[in-house]
Amino acid sequence: xxxxxxxxxxxxxxxxxxxxxxxxxxxxxxxxxxxxxxxxxxxxxxxxxxxxxxxxxxxxxxxxxxxxxxxxxxxxxxxxxxxxxxxxxxxxxxxxxxxxxxxxxxxxxxxxxxxxxxxxxxxxxxxxxxxxxxxxxxxxxxxxxxxxxxxxxxxxxxxxxxxxxxxxxxxxxxxxxxxxxxxxxxxxxxxxxxxxxxxxxxxxxxxxxxxxxxxxxxxxxxxxxxxxxxxxxxxxxxxxxxxxxxxxxxxxxxxxxxxxxxxxxxxxxxxxxxxxxxxxxxxxxxxxxxxxxxxxxxxxxxxxxxxxxxxxxxxxxxxxxxxxxxxxxxxxxxxxxxxxxxxxxxxxxxxxxxxxxxxxxxxxxxxxxxxxxxxxxxxxxxxxxxxxxxxxxxxxxxxxxxxxxxxxxxxxxxxxxxxxxxxxxxxxxxxxxxxxxxxxxxxxxxxxxxxxxxxxxxxxxxxxxxxxxxxxxxxxxxxxxxxxxxxxxxxxxxxxxxxxxxxxxxxxxxxxxxxxxxxxxxxxxxxxxxxxxxxxxxxxxxxxxxxxxxxxxxxxxxxxxxxxxxxxxxxxxxxxxxxxxxxxxxxxxxxxxxxxxxxxxxxxxxxxxxxxxxxxxxxxxxxxxxxxxxxxxxxxxxxxxxxxxxxxxxxxxxxxxxxxxxxxxxxxxxxxxxxxxxxxxxxxxxxxxxxxxxxxxxxxxxxxxxxxxxxxxxxxxxxxxxxxxxxxxxxxxxxxxxxxxxxxxxxxxxxxxxxxxxxxxxxxxxxxxxxxxxxxxxxxxxxxxxxxxxxxxxxxxxxxxxxxx
Numbered sequence: 132x133x134x135x136x137x138x139x140x141x142x143x144x145x146x147x148x149x150x151x152x153x154x155x156x157x158x159x160x161x162x163x164x165x166x167x168x169x170x171x172x173x174x175x176x177x178x179x180x181x182x183x184x185x186x187x188x189x190x191x192x193x194x195x196x197x198x199x200x201x202x203x204x205x206x207x208x209x210x211x212x213x214x215x216x217x218x219x220x221x222x223x224x225x226x227x228x229x230x231x232x233x234x235x236x237x238x239x240x241x242x243x244x245x246x247x248x249x250x251x252x253x254x255x256x257x258x259x260x261x262x263x264x265x266x267x268x269x270x271x272x273x274x275x276x277x278x279x280x281x282x283x284x285x286x287x288x289x290x291x292x293x294x295x296x297x298x299x300x301x302x303x304x305x306x307x308x309x310x311x312x313x314x315x316x317x318x319x320x321x322x323x324x325x326x327x328x329x330x331x332x333x334x335x336x337x338x339x340x341x342x343x344x345x346x347x348x349x350x351x352x353x354x355x356x357x358x359x360x361x362x363x364x365x366x367x368x369x370x371x372x373x374x375x376x377x378x379x380x381x382x383x384x385x386x387x388x389x390x391x392x393x394x395x396x397x398x399x400x401x402x403x404x405x406x407x408x409x410x411x412x413x414x415x416x417x418x419x420x421x422x423x424x425x426x427x428x429x430x431x432x433x434x435x436x437x438x439x440x441x442x443x444x445x446x447x448x449x450x451x452x453x454x455x456x457x458x459x460x461x462x463x464x465x466x467x468x469x470x471x472x473x474x475x476x477x478x479x480x481x482x483x484x485x486x487x488x489x490x491x492x493x494x495x496x497x498x499x500x501x502x503x504x505x506x507x508x509x510x511x512x513x514x515x516x517x518x519x520x521x522x523x524x525x526x527x528x529x530x531x532x533x534x535x536x537x538x539x540x541x542x543x544x545x546x547x548x549x550x551x552x553x554x555x556x557x558x559x560x561x562x563x564x565x566x567x568x569x570x571x572x573x574x575x576x577x578x579x580x581x582x583x584x585x586x587x588x589x590x591x592x593x594x595x596x597x598x599x600x601x602x603x604x605x606x607x608x609x610x611x612x613x614x615x616x617x618x619x620x621x622x623x624x625x626x627x628x629x630x631x632x633x634x635x636x637x638x639x640x641x642x643x644x645x646x647x648x649x650x651x652x653x654x655x656x657x658x659x660x661x662x663x664x665x666x667x668x669x670x671x672x673x674x675x676x677x678x679x680x681x682x683x684x685x686x687x688x689x690x691x692x693x694x695x696x697x698x699x700x701x702x703x704x705x706x707x708x709x710x711x712x713x714x715x716x717x718x719x720x721x722x723x724x725x726x727x728x729x730x731x732x733x734x735x736x737x738x739x740x741x742x743x744x745x746x747x748x749x750x751x752x753x754x755x756x757x758x759x760x761x762x763x764x765x766x767x768x769x770x771x772x773x774x775x776x777x778x779x780x781x782x783x784x785x786x787x788x789x790x791x792x793x794x795x796x797x798x799x800x801x802x803x804x805x806x807x808x809x810x811x812x813x814x815x816x817x818x819x820x821x822x823x824x825x826x827x828x829x830x831x832x833x834x835x836x837x838x839x840x841x842x843x844x845x846x847x848x849x850x851x852x853x854x855x856x857x858x859x860x861x862x863x864x865x866x867x868x869x870x871x872x873x874x875x876x877x878x879x880x881x882x883x884x885x886x887x888x889x890x891x892x893x894x895x896x897x898x899x900x901x902x903x904x905x906x907x908x909x910x911x912x913x914x915x916x917x918x919x920x921x922x923x924x925x926x927x928x929x930x931x932x933x934x935x936x
Contacts (some may be wrong), residue, residue, distance in 0.1 A: 144696035158165050170270050178426040183493035184569055184600065187578060189250035189308070192558055195575040197711055198592060198766025201510060202557070204517030205550050206248045210832035211256055212417050212518065213241050214775070215264045216811055217540050221280040222298075223786055224273035224806040228285045231342060235280040235294020237540050238268055239301040240547035246304035265305045267787065268298065268770070269317045275327075276320025278302075283431060287328060287339050293410075295321060299353035302529065315360065322357045323682035326369050336373055337381035344381060344388055345410035348373060351417025355424060360660065370421055374430075390414055394433040400440050401458035408453045409443075412480045413436075419487040431491060438488055441481065442500070447473070447525060448661065448668055448675045448739060449480045449724055450508030465526055466740040467665040468754040470763075472525045474543035475512045475533075477607060478504055479552035486559050489571075493564070495636040498571040499560060502673045506592065509552050510725035512545070516711060519769035520549040521731075522762070527738040528755030530728040534763035539807065539820040540769055561585065567609035569637070570831040573597045573652065583609070583644070592672045593712045595656035601648040610641040613652060618672060623653040658714075660694045666740040667692050677727035677739045678750065681708045682720040686747045718747075733757055733766060776814040776921050784809045784899070784922040795833050796826035798914070808835060808917045813851055822853035825903075825915040833915035836900040837922060846893040848875070849921040855884040857908035857916055864889055893925065 196203055218241055221227065221234035242264055249257040257431040260661070272278050278298040281291045302318040330334045331345075337344035351373050358366035377388040388404040390411075400406065405536045415434045415725040421515035422430035445461045447454050454463020455471045460846045482501050491499035513520040514532065522533035536543040560572035561580050568580035573591040577584070585600040591597050601611065614640050615622050624638055625632045627649055630638055640650070654672060669676040669692070682704050698714035706711035727737035755767060776782050784790050786809045802820040813823035825833040844865070852858040863877040873896075876889035886908070899922055903915040917932075 133683045142670045153859065168705045176921070179424050180422060180426050180491070182490040183421070184391050184490050184510050184562040184564055186490070187561045187563070189582060190252070190253060191580065192557040192561055193559065195577075198556070198574045199576060201513065201517065202251070202553060204515075204534065205513065205553050206517075208516055208518040208819035209546075209550055210245050210248050210554075210863075211240070211260060212772075213245075214541075214773075215260070217773075218242075218542070219267040219271060220806065221540065221592050221863045222268060222278060223269075224804060225280055226282060226804050226806070227289070227291075228278045228282050229343075230289040232280065233290040233544070234292065234537050234540055235290060236544060237299045237537075237542050238264070239294070239299075240551060241299025241542075241545070242268075242301035243304045244547065244554050246301070246308055247551070247558075251310060251496045251554060251557045261305060261308070265302065265314060265414070269313070272317060272320065275324055276317070276478055277324045278317070278321045287334060287347075289340060290346060292325070292329070292336070292350050295325060296350040296353055299350070299357065303353055303356050303360065316899065318353075318357055319361065319363075322366055322369075324353060324796070325354070325634070326365060326377075328494060328709070329373075330369055330445075331372060335376055335381055336859055337376050337379070338383065342407045342410055343383050343405040344377075345405050345407055345414060348388070348390075349376065349410055349417060351414060352420055352492055355417060355420035359420075359424060359566075367424060368419070371425075374421065374639060376470075379408045390419070391429055391433045394437045394440075394919035397436055397440065399444055399460075400437065401460065403442075404708075406457040406459070408451070409474065409476045409480050410458060411458075412477075412928050414443075416480070416487055419491060419528055422491065434488065435486070437499075438484065438901040446500075446508070448526075448670070449473070449511065450478045450504040453477050463664075467668045468527070468756075468759060469525060470759050471523050473508060474523055475509075475520055477509045477658055478512065478524075479548050482509070482552045482554065484500055486555060486801060489559060490562075493637075494616065495571075495614050497613055498559065499673075499830045502572060502616070503554075504555060506673050507675050507724045509549065511927075512549055513553070514731055514769065515729050521760075522546075523760045525755050525760060526740060527753040528728075528735060528760060529736055530731045530758040531757050532767060532769050534761055535770055535802075536762075537820065538818050538911075539802070539810075539812070539814075540746065541773060560803055564610070564612055566639075567611055568643070569612040569614075570599065571614045573654075577682075581609070583611075591654070592656070592674055595672070597652040597654070599650040599652070601644050601650060603644050603667045604767045606643055606645045608641065608643045610639050611644070611650070612637045612639045613650070616654065616673065618659070619655040619732070620671070620855050621655040623651070625651040635679040658696055658698045658716075660692065660696070663740070664758075667694075667740050668739050668741065669696075669716075671698065671714070673929055675724040675739055676714065676721035678719060678721055678741070679708065679710075679727040680734075680736045680751055681730075682713065682722060683747070683750075685716075685751060687748075688747045689744050691744045692716065692719070692741060731768075743882070752764050776811045776813065776919065778857075778923070779811055781923055782811065782921050783809050783839050783843055783845065783924065784837045787811065790922075791838045792823075792835060792920075793838070794835040796821060796829050798824040805835060808920050812919070814853070814918055816854055821918065823917045824853070825913070827911060830905070830913045831915065832902050832904045834900055834902045835915075835917055835920070836898060837920055838921070839897045839899075842895055842897040844893045844895045844924055845899070845922055846925050847923045848889045848899060848901075849919075849923075850887040850888070850889070850917065852883075853916040853918040854908070857906050857911060857914055858884045859903045859905070859915065859917075861904040863902050863904075865900045865902065867895055867898040867900075868894060872900070878888070 216240040306314045336347050338348040354370045377390045379387050419431045447465040454469050456474045482504050485497040485500045512524045533543040533545050561578035562569040568583050579587050582604045586600040588598040624631050658673045659670045696716045700714045701713040704720050704848045710722035713722045728735050792809045801824050803822045805823050807821045808823040860881050861879050864875050865872045875891040888910050
């Protein structure tokens, strides 16, 4: 129910409480919505709160050095290489029904990363891919505007609303880049669908989907963003309705979700309505957005309290700790083996939540957290070339590439989410306060903030000395805020060689700045040992150090690690394994955590927490096996690019070119479907998710029909058979001409098990039908299967035929 809760005392406004409690339950939600709408108009909900710190503007920051290289690799090898059709096809097909179906999230996660990359460094390639992807998604909308992947009868089930959230976030991200009214219209239509399904008097959002309503409730964030961009009070009222539902009893929770109340009470995150870390923090991201537009202190207070609990209970050396994707008091359990630890999606969402709180409060501890997660947990999860990510990342053992969750899409949640955290970096690295620029990250690079150019030189965090050249557009007075990390106990700041007083958190230097002014920052990079559960770990500045079996090999020797040891830089060792940095401590060679285990192989083992005394014979026998770092039953390397039809622009059968497909039947026990036969992907025989498979009960003949976007003159059809053991042996192709069927090829004894090409005299048609009369596999006499159908206007238009699977 709607409450005016003090962020500090948790007290309740008696007027609103009494009004709401006097209503019967079925009228309560509607009354709440009316109260919220009225409150917004009269100001009862509070005054909108501007950010204390604002992001750097698009295109104003360029990160250099090794971090900049990692950003570039992620853009070039992951984001720009994404096949748009693979992530859009599930929206077009709308075949998902179960709780294991979440193809609805891939487009939005990838696309929001792409829009951040385009805002960081816009190129013709990024703009073209961005425009292609958003146009393709909007074209899949249902008649009512629904942008999702579900069968109509299964809307709101499973991860549906969660997926709608990501479609909305992607559309809003694109609108912020392009200001295209058609994109905002598509987002509004999706928002209206959500109101019609989950607004007052409709289904309670707390009763929808998985994890006691957490994933569905996280749609709060884009709903508020939609209000901010349209000014439409319905979206703000709907956002407040979502939050009000959290305090009402639900079908699954007698006391309701109670996210705001329990967080304000300081409740441990794993004892709240559901301990699913990623989804819980996503709800609080939305609460931050709602605080911005309403000024309701409870929303910010609850989020700060949650962050306090996470920092206290779940923070590890390298980031936030989870097990099996849920909170589990990871701060105290991080020294031992953990089942499925530190999901990359959790790391990213924690960084995004810290970014929200940094903007809203200006509290530098959130910048400290983002830096720690960036240089350790996040970069440690990205493979060195940037094309793939780990799903889980531990503090010892090996690094395991993420498995593929849905073969037809070829992705996992973490592979598309990791880049979201990385590509956010340029925008919080440099920020704007009311009185001047703010520097949060000392990686080399350039920025232009509020008319001031900043050039950061040095090799931080390898080196401890940072030089910043300050160039205002003209001499003028402003404040330059410099983050002093909490780990830097001895920090020196000089302006043009003159020492300045250093203030913990942010040192703010106010003066009249002129072109050529230089700021020197010397940070305390002495090694620091951390002790927990009888073990030691080593940190240097923001970077955690680790042993790697390529640098420190197992041997018959015992070593005691002294507190705060002296580190001897070892650049050759770092170069040998492609590490960022390496240091010797007696017989031990450490490297940065993100580089430890970067071979992503079963043979490359690393360790951070070290027992004292350390037995080098067993140092890597931690009990943290690779099986504990993946959902897959076997080791999975990143998938290679899936073969596709070569001439996508001329293949008239492609769904991406406007074609549709129908069939006489489908086999319900396979994840594929009719639409997979025109998606342009040439799947392997083992990929059961990317084929059309007929019913097993209905005997031959079976048919599949392709409807072209418009009547076209065609002369060639290529059929890719899905199963070499069950390929069609007797089949015919027909086209529709002037309302009548015309046969263009007929095969009665086919022996080609992979590909058939039928050429014929050009004929104008809008429909091609393949009828299969018999298939090769006697074990399944009624089955018909097709991987892909290609249709071309002439043989000349596709030199060399199609690619082979």
